[in-house]
Amino acid sequence: MNSSKSLSSVKTCSEDKWAASTVTSGTETSIQKDIRFSEVALVDRDDVVRCIEHRSRAFQGWRPDLHIERLRTQRYGVGGHYKHHYDWSGGSREADRVSTFMVYVDADCEGGGTEFPRIKMPNVEKGRWCEFLEYEKNGPEGGNGNDFGVTFKPIKGNAVFWENLGPDGRGYEQTFHAGLPVLRGEKVGLNIWSWGPARRT
Numbered sequence: 001m002n003s004s005k006s007l008s009s010v011k012t013c014s015e016d017k018w019a020a021s022t023v024t025s026g027t028e029t030s031i032q033k034d035i036r037f038s039e040v041a042l043v044d045r046d047d048v049v050r051c052i053e054h055r056s057r058a059f060q061g062w063r064p065d066l067h068i069e070r071l072r073t074q075r076y077g078v079g080g081h082y083k084h085h086y087d088w089s090g091g092s093r094e095a096d097r098v099s100t101f102m103v104y105v106d107a108d109c110e111g112g113g114t115e116f117p118r119i120k121m122p123n124v125e126k127g128r129w130c131e132f133l134e135y136e137k138n139g140p141e142g143g144n145g146n147d148f149g150v151t152f153k154p155i156k157g158n159a160v161f162w163e164n165l166g167p168d169g170r171g172y173e174q175t176f177h178a179g180l181p182v183l184r185g186e187k188v189g190l191n192i193w194s195w196g197p198a199r200r201t
């Protein structure tokens with residue numbers, strides 16, 4: 001099955017499962033729409049989902065001992081957003097979310113980009129960056145590489161991959177990110193989180 005069919009299957013399977021997203025702080029889990037306003041669905045592990053899990057592990061072939069967390073889709077309507085946060089929890093010495101795939105399952109929307117305020121904007125005048133990144137063309141040089149803040153455009157079928165932990169097992173500060181507010185339409189994301197050794201000393 002190709003990627004686009006897999007993603008529409010994942011979306012269809014989410015339809016009867018949407019529930020308000022929660023945030024967890026310490027041992028408390030609650031709905032806090034000012035922090036995270038969306039709905040999530042825990043996706044059943046059918047053959048399509050197992051295939052996505054397999055491909056996600058294979059993509060990270062250099063890492064042994066990866067465990068893929070149960071896949072979740074996330075739906076944002078107008079005003080939906082997720083404030084800046086890290087995906088790693090730092091809660092365990094043994095294991096943590098070592099990496100993230102943020103997949104745009106559906107993105108018939110304005111706004112809704114995934115923003116990394118602590119990453120430097122590459123020079124969007126070069127290469128293909130401007131296809132994937134939002135930027136303000138401020139001044140004659142445009143995105144001249146000195147500006148902090150990178151926003152990935154939500155483009156259906158695309159995915160952003162990043163590593164959350166460095167080799168010493170500590171969380172990368174640069175992975176601080178947000179799902180920016182959706183201004184029009186709807187965005188559906190798929191979170192694929194890989195767990196591995198946190199190796200904290």
Ligand SMILES: O=C(O)CCC(=O)C(=O)O
Nearest residue numbers: 082113114178179189191
């Ligand atoms: O929706 C996004 O762009 C980001 C979502 C996110 O960061 C998350 O679910 O952890």
Ligand SMILES: [Fe+2]
Nearest residue numbers: 085086087177
């Ligand atoms: Fe996140």
